[in-house]
Amino acid sequence: MPVTRLDLARIEAARRVIDPIFLDTPCYRCDALESALGCAVSIKLETANPVRSFKGRGTELVASQLPDGSSVVCASAGNLGQALAWSGRGRGLDVTVVASRFAPAAKLDRIRALGARLELVDGDFDAARERAADIARRDGVRLVEDSLDVETCEGAGTIGLELVDTVPSCDAVLIALGGGAMATGVGHVLKAKAPNVEVICVQPVGAPAMTLSWRERRLVTTDSTDTIADGVAGRRPIPAVLDDLLVVADDAVLVRESSIIAGMRLLLTHAGLVVEPSAALGVAAIIEDRDRFAGRHVVTIVCGGNVDLDAYHRWIAG
């Protein structure tokens, strides 16, 4: 049993707390991708829900533990904010989301539409994290920190339980790596219940801080990020999350922007899915290392579909 901050029994219990609308998401073999990529590919689809990403699993868990009517603040690259707004709306929570003003408009618009207060900062996601922490201190309200708050990891971990139930014989699971909530959550469950399944984290070469940290087994930060995969673009990994990732990840790979775009294109043409760049990281990893995956059965978690369509069409057409 892997020893991390996460707890398998709590993850099992989370299934009974999270709104079913976020659970038991589709998981299916995609033949058309198989012939394009040279390996069996199963898609775990996390976009067919009211916030179009997996983040609702974690925010449901967070929100279920807060008193009705309480206040909560989070920093978000865009998806956590939507999910927290959704979970908070149903429970009468007062939700503030801090985001970079450079986040995709689609994400920012939907945070507002879901009734959250949105505060924008001029900097990037890590600047938003600082600002959210300031607000929490100033106002004395609960700060939800993605990946650091174990509920965000354990919520995502319910994906792992579903994978063990539905594709127990797969060879590898490809997980987009940003702050690490999904990677540590899914990874913890896989290592506990299906230890032979390879847990592979995938990050853009333009936002490599957590991958470099994992490889060097020490915290590595970067000064900036340069990637279209806005959902995973962090510069400063969280030490406790790195510690967990060192326990559960078998590998962490970096992929090029061109591969992310090629992955998005393949998911559209071969699977009919419009996804955000972060959700194409897994396919990008296969594209960059076909030999590694040849003939194997690989699951890729399609973790989000919030994308500005103008940018999307530009990338796809490129």
Place this chain on the structure above:
Amino acid sequence: MPVTRLDLARIEAARRVIDPIFLDTPCYRCDALESALGCAVSIKLETANPVRSFKGRGTELVASQLPDGSSVVCASAGNLGQALAWSGRGRGLDVTVVASRFAPAAKLDRIRALGARLELVDGDFDAARERAADIARRDGVRLVEDSLDVETCEGAGTIGLELVDTVPSCDAVLIALGGGAMATGVGHVLKAKAPNVEVICVQPVGAPAMTLSWRERRLVTTDSTDTIADGVAGRRPIPAVLDDLLVVADDAVLVRESSIIAGMRLLLTHAGLVVEPSAALGVAAIIEDRDRFAGRHVVTIVCGGNVDLDAYHRWIAG
């Protein structure tokens, strides 16, 4: 309890026979569509499976009743053929699909890729039906007739069971109407278990035969069809299916091509979904009669996502 050829107990039993990959599909409120359409819209998403349409529910049921290794033939507008090929492949069935050579290339390619024998006819779907019947007679093999074979209706009826479980308080369900398998299947279950939910069938004005038949309570055929919604473009309704539809449908409406395209566009921009024209019929019906649905909670079944992307982009850009 509605009296049709369908049987609620058999539909309940079908849930235990159909591969779970086709069952318990996502059903979720889409806030963004709500503001665009003036009513609460829940999406029942039938595209996140290996054949990207609801047809697997019916073909699983059909295939489960055939001896392993037996032969089967069907006519298909494209989606039934994929689904029968998928269900047959897992059971070692010898599957022949007859389709119009004017069916979308994406559908024809995937029928072949799934290992079925594909025979093309120069005419339309109803010509393919004749040819499939000829083959069945000539070769003495099982003919699967969509909507006439009660398994195709009862398989689709499992969608109705899921709707009753997940959105019991909705006001209306919008169902794409072609041959009538989905409409009679879902309609039968709703009338049996949630009789206050309005069952509304939607067909293109360019392929109105079944709707006209329902309205006149007698068989009406047309000489041709003219619609981009290839999945529902039939000219000759099946009498037994019409009889059932008269029992379970509360209304049948016709929508314009421009509304179908507007519906596809809304599903892309507000729900992030690439759908085939037939799957946008429900949204098209709301667009054409906003007053009717204002303030109500409407479920639309997004029944298929097999579309030629070139045509799709042309329609959306139009």
